[in-house]
Amino acid sequence: MTQSFDTPLPPPKERRRLRELGSLTQAQLATRLGVSRETVRAWETGRSTPSGRKRESYGKLLASLAAVEPPAEVTASRSPEPAPKLTAGLSEPGSNPEPPTPASSTAALPPALTPAQAFDALYAFCAPALVRQAYLLTGRRELARESVEQAFQVAWQRWPEVAVDPDPAGWVRATAYEYALSPWHRFRPRYRHPEPPPADASDRALLDVLLTLPPPYRRTLLLYDGVGLGLPETAAETEASTPAAASRLLHARSAIAARLPDLAEPQVLHDRLAKTASTERLRAAKPPAVRIESERRARFWTRAAIAITVAIIGATALTVHTAPTRYEPPVPPGETVPGVPPRAAPGTLSTAELTLRAKLRAESGDGPEKLLPEPR
Template structure:
C-alpha cells in the first residue's frame, strides 16, 4: 500500500502573510484547522511542519486564502488616467472565465468635460503658430497636500531588544516556573538567571526563531537542577497557597517526577504541541507522549475533576495567576549579569596568573640534576664497636710496662753513629 503525496505548503513567511491579509488571528486560524494557537505559531515560524490530516486541512485553508487574495487583486479597479483616454475609446471586454454576471469588470472613468471645440465655416485644424488665447483669471489652484513621509523603522540596540524581550516574557515565565518548583523566590531567581545567560549569549538568542523558548528551557533547567536541594534555603518550606484547591493541585504537581512535571506544564500549561514539547525536553515524541499520559493519570488519580485536559489547562492557569509573583526590572537583571560576568572573568584571570607564577617559581627553584638520596645506616653484626680513646685501665697499664721492661727477641735495632 503506497501513501499519497503530502499536499504542498507555501514557505512560513507566506503562510503568515496569507493569514494577515485575510485579517485572521492565530487563534481563529487554529480553531478552523483544529489545533492550538501555539501549533499555528510554530508552523508560521518554521519550527515544525504539519503532517497527516492537519497538513491537508492547513494546506486547503491556505489555498482558499490565496484564492481570495487573488480574486481581490483581479477585481480591483485599474488606475486609469482620464486625460490619456479618449472619449470614444471602447470599454474593455470582460476577461474570459471570469465567473458569473454578478462580477463585471469595471469600466474606466470618462474624461472630465471640457470646452467644446469651436465650429465654423473654416475647415481644418487651427495653425499651431497662432498664439494661444490668454486664460481668463480665476481662483488660484490650491496645492495638493504632500503626503508625509513615514519615518524609517529605527533599529533597536541590543539593550533595548533585551528589555523588550524581558518585559514580554518574564512575568509568564515566572508563573510557569512556579508550577515546577512550588517556590516563589526560586522561580524568580531561575528566570533572572536564564535572562542573564541570554544576555551573555545575546547574538545567538537574537537570531533564534523563538527567543522566549530559549530562555524558558534555560530557566527550567536551572529550576529543576538537583543542586537546588543542597542550598540552605531549600530546607525551609515557603507558605503554601491560601486556597485549599490550589494547595492540593500544587502538592500533586510536586509529587510528580521532574521530567513528567515539566512535560505536563509545557503541554497542558504553556500550550505547546507534542513535537515542540519533546524537542524542548530533549526526548523523542513517543517518550514525551508517554510522560504526558502518566502525568495526567497521576493528577486524575488524586483529583478526578481534572481528568479533562481543558479543565486541567484552566486550573493550571488559575493556580499560576493567583500567586503574586513579581520580576525585577530589565536594567537590573542586565546589570547583575554584567557584574557576575566581570567577577568570574577577573577570578579566572587571577587564578591563571597565580598558576603561571607558581609554575615559574617551581621552575626557578627546582634542581637541575638528580641527586640520589643517602640511604639510611644499618647495624652490621659480628664487628665489635669502635672504642673511643680514653684513660688506660690498670690491666692496660700493666701490660704496657711489661712490654717495655722485657727484652724482645729479634734483630737489634741499628742506631746511626758518628765516625
C-alpha cells in the same frame, strides 16, 4: 473532467505572518478549515503541506488575508506599539494557548534595535509568564523569580548567540527550567523550609500534586498542557524521545486525575494551571537591573579567572626558580652488614649491681675517703 487542487501556497513563515495579520489563532484557523490545530502548526512550520480540497481552502484563506494587508507606507508611518506580554506560557483561563514559536518571538521585536533594547523587549515579552511557570515547577515564589533572572542574565552574557537563535523565548525558558529544577537548591539554607502555600484550597491541592511528580514529568506536563507546545517540541525541550515524552505526559495526567478527578480533561487542567499561577503576586525585576547584575557577575568571574591564572603562573615561576638544576640521587635506606652482631640492648641490673649503684650514690660528691696508713 477532473478538477485540480494544486493551489500555490506561500512559504511557511509567510503563512504564519498572514494568519497573525488577520488576528487569527491557530485554533480559529483550524476551525475554519475543519482540521486540528496541530495540523495548522505543521503547515506553518513546514513539516507538512496540505493537499486536495484542504490545500485549495487554505490557499484561498491566505489570499484573502493577504488582500487586506495595508500598504508598506501606512505600516511604516504607524508608531510602534509596545510588545505584548507573553501569555502563551500560561494563558488566561478560557483562551486558546498559542505555543511560542520563532516567528511569534521575533515579531514582537521592532527592527533596528540596539542589543540592550532587544534584550529589554524580550524580557518584557517573556519574563511575566516564565515566573508563573517556574512557580508551578518549584512551588516557591522567590526561587521562581531567581530562576527567571538567572536565565536572562545568562542570556545577556551570551546575547550574540541568543539574538540569532530561531526561538530566543524557548532558549530562555529552557535555561530557567534547568535552574529551577536543579537538585542543588535543596542544600541551600533558605530553601530547606517550605514557603506558605496558596490561599485557595483548590490551588493548594493542585500544587501539592504537581510537586509530588518527578521533575521530568512535571516539566513535560507544564510544557504541553500549560505552555501549549506540541509533543515533538516538548520532547525536544526536555531532551527525550517523543514516545518517552508522551509516556511522561500520560503518567502525569493520570496522577493528577487520581487525586483531582475534576482535572481529568486537558483543557480544564490548562485553565486551572493558569489560574493557580495567576493568583500569586509574582513580579520579575526590571530589565536594566538584570543586565547590570549580569555584567557585574561577568566582571567578577573574569577577574577571578585572571587572578587564578596569575596565581598559577606565579606558582609555576617560583617552582622553576627554586627547582634544582642537576640530579641529586636520594639517600638509600640503611642495610644490615653481614657478620656484625647487632648491638645488644641494656638489660635489667642484677642484685650486686644494684647494691654497688646504691653505694656509689651514697658517697659524697668528692668521692670516697682516702685510706692512710696508721703510724706505729
